[in-house]
Amino acid sequence: MENNEHQTIIKRALSGLSEAEFTSLTKHVGWPSFKGNQIYSWIYKKWVSSFDEMTDLNLKERQYLKENYILSPLTLSEKQLSKDKTIKYLWRMNDGNLIESVRMFMEGHDSYSACISSQAGCAIGCPFCATGTVGFKKNLNANEIVDQILGMQRDTKERISNVVFMGQGEPLLNYNEVLKAIHLVKDSVGIGARHITLSTSGIPPQIKKLADEKLQITLAVSLHAPDQKTREILVPVARKYKMDELMGSLHYYYNATKRRITIEYVMLEGINDQIDKAKQLADLIRDLHCHINLIPYNPIDSLSGVELSRSPMNKINKFKEVLEKTSRKKVTIRHERGIDINAACGQLANKVR
Ligand code: SF4
Structure with missing residues (x-):
């Protein structure tokens, strides 16, 4: 028996392909191009879960698709529902790797936001983040990134109107x-650039590259400390990219896009929540067009050896007050969602119950 007879053929997934890819796919099969538009519309507009639901294709065409393709690159492995309506999804990819994404209800807006992953695991290793403890597994392709949103829409039959690249991975x-996925989210899923946020641990050359794309997406940066020494403990990538270089790239991003930056700052007792740190932070961001989001720390089982605990609420409020007064910037405290199902910020670790 030939070796390749033992190999499992991994069928190509259709969900997450672009409109142009559908056109070339139908051309390849020898179908008229409008068939590609029909399949595209079933996947992106009607959120179908099977080829059988594509009722404007005849039985033979549906059979052909079933034999040669799969609909989604993700299989739902587990779903957890929080008391606050947050849903955490654990997906299995075709290569067996797992990722998580979270759907949150945005009170006041009456809409849903999807927090999605761009990598399985993460190489950065921030000590406050559960994903960092998993280690890096792989980069997701654009289909796998976008299908997390489509999968949520297929599951709930409700539209997602905001997307944050804030799940697993850098x-x-x-x-x-990720860039390809952003274009798909805009053009195919139908979510405007201003409703997309990309959150980074702070990689200055890539921030500048993204700025040059001139997209109208929001950039969020996990700063977490106003000084180099503390930042190196909390965001290990800071050992490579110093504070000056990072701040330079943020100014560059604002100048290129005119989009206000979001500064993320996890509040850790005794580590970065002192009043002098609030003043230092105010100095650092004085000339930057930004908004600061303080994040109450969500406990995880950390393997890093760095002892971490959540700042008490009175300390967070005081930090906010001083920062607001000294910087004259808008400071918010993140309203946490999904803590009871480990779906809040920093808690995604692919734990199967
Ligand atoms: S916070 Fe982000 S960059 Fe840091 S380990 Fe977690 S996923 Fe990676």
């Missing part, structure tokens, strides 16, 4: 696929 270390 999106800027998977630059090309």
